[in-house]
Amino acid sequence: MNIPDFNVQEMADEIMKAVKKARSELVKLNVMVMGKTGVGKSTLINNMFSEPLAEVGIGKPVTDEIRKFEKPDFPLAIYDTPGLELGGVNSVEKLLAGVTKVITEGIATGDVGQAIHCIWYCVSTPSHRFEKTEKLFIQRFLEETGQFKVPVIIVLTQSYSKADTLALKTEIEKENLGIVQVVPVLASNFEINEEYTAKAYGLDRLTEVMDNVIPEAVRNTLVAVQKANIRLKQKKAQLVVASSAATAAATGAVPIPFSDAALLVPEQIAMLAGITAVFGLPVEKSTITAVVSATIGTVGTTVLGKTVISGIFKLIPGVGSVIGGMISGSVAAAITAALGEAYIGIMTMVAQGEMKVGEIDSEEGKKVIARLFKKRLKLKRDDNGIPEIELKETKSTKKALPKPKKSWRKNR
Ligand SMILES: Nc1nc2c(ncn2[C@@H]2O[C@H](COP(=O)(O)OP(=O)(O)OP(=O)(O)O)[C@@H](O)[C@H]2O)c(=O)[nH]1
Ligand SMILES: [Mg+2]
Known part of the structure; x- marks a missing residue:
């Protein structure tokens, strides 16, 4: 029998080669993030993933309004959408058209790495409000794109108040929207006053919920790119x-x-x-x-x-x-x-x-x-x-x- 004799350096070389290969084989994970201005989308993205994609410039426009953020050699793309409040009276239909276009085109490529794998719809807990237009948007979205089964997770951001979180969560759940789950998070520590700080939580739960609903092909990618x-x-x-x-x-x-x-x-x-x-x-x-x-x-x-x-x-x-x-x-x-x-x-x-x-x-x-x-x-x-x-x-x-x-x- 011919047994290869590895020394430490050779073994390390082989491992590095295998690591490079494994990394290059990770299918890109595509997450679309929605929600009103200032709800905490960027804070969420930057605390969730090991590369702070929300900080890298203005992104690349994929429609008039939707922007794609990515970094070379990092298998994650974030699609950032404008808040409904920015679209005027036709805001729901306008955003819907853009979002549906991106999703449909991604699926049409036949490449799982081009599809949108998950949507985070962010609602801020301290705002105490899940608005009618938001509800309407999600309902219309699920009707229009139902065949593609893109999982929608409603993320309650800045959820440092237990009572407010529970109230808003219950209110949204009552709507029976057909979304995956309502997940409360506090993406980074929140200083309530000089004496009290609410500790960040919930991002680990969000990764678990995602891990259960995204396609098999991108599960390893999620595990690798998230840091929460x-x-x-x-x-x-x-x-x-x-x-x-x-x-x-x-x-x-x-x-x-x-x-x-x-x-x-x-x-x-x-x-x-x-x-x-x-x-x-x-x-x-x-x-x-x-x-x-x-x-x-x-x-x-x-x-x-x-x-x-x-x-x-x-x-x-x-x-x-x-x-x-x-x-x-x-x-x-x-x-x-x-x-x-x-x-x-x-x-x-x-x-x-x-x-x-x-x-x-x-x-x-x-x-x-x-x-x-x-x-x-x-x-x-x-x-x-x-x-x-x-x-x-x-x-x-x-x-x-x-x-x-x-x-x-x-x-x-
Ligand atoms: N401490 C703390 N602050 C938060 C959290 N989420 C949001 N914020 C604060 O809320 C403000 C808005 O957060 P962003 O993450 O910029 O919100 P955004 O949704 O990206 O806003 P736009 O990009 O303008 O639409 C910032 O001052 C954040 O620091 C959180 O989990 N913890
Ligand atoms: Mg932002």
Whole structure:
């Protein structure tokens, strides 16, 4: 058998290649944003996505009034529409015509990357008003474009008051408009007065609602471009790990000798690239080099070389004493899963702002990675590498999934 011998640099190169490919394969997500002037559309967009598209100039006109905002190499387009109040007496029909045109033309291309995948209709909670023209517009819109089934989510913006939010939500829900859901959000912290600040919330919920209604082809894109729901990134990354661990288990179904451990590397390359794509962070080769060298490789030698493997063996429950020099399926799965989970841990820290991408390859960063990896190696797992305790019960993920916040928090 001819087994490729990867060293750390080669493995990092391969991962970077796979990451580039995975990124270029993401289908562009197209979101149309509507609502009156000043309701908080730009604030919502900028807090939802990792690139602040609402800040990049005036956008490109796609009709007289509708503008498209996008950035090179970022698979998201925001279609910004004018508020109904700007169209005069014929405002509903005028906006409807423009919006319907954009949607129809997108679908007509036959390319899922050109279609509008979701609409946010924004209503501001402090305004206390869902106006008749807005209701009429949504009803007419759903009639006209019903065949295309574009999901409409009503986003209640600036929802720092619980009572106002509930009242407006109930009022809109009573209309039975045929929209997906009414989702209240506070896109960024809101200072009520010197003493009280309402904490931002709801964007994670909005991503979940979207994830359920947008086409399958753009779900991975949503996970990658949004920054509001780290738990969703973790969940999708965990699926990547589970699949790679199962492949590793199959590779070791007939136990492989120590010296053939490199057989596991191609799957681990695919796994680390997949996780990187899900998190959508600007990872560089030096980042990957640090992750690989702190876990399954030592710089200068082969990845999963004999020394590394024997170090790893000592930590896996029930394996430490085995001296047969063979890697079984469950051990192959455990090593692969531990690597993937350690990487998810690091990506989570970066996504939460606890660490910068540039710090991963520092001495401190590598220590953190090594510690995470060892901790995950010590877990008891089944034959496919699934840990007995779920990842969501670990401490670092708990932080990513805060308990529902109280709407009020005392300053100081
Ligand atoms: N603190 C806080 N302020 C918000 C929030 N949403 C909107 N605002 C404020 O409300 C004002 C209007 O928000 P924008 O995001 O500019 O509203 P817009 O809908 O994009 O407005 P136009 O582009 O003019 O139609 C700004 O001063 C925002 O700072 C929020 O979630 N939190
Ligand atoms: Mg704006």
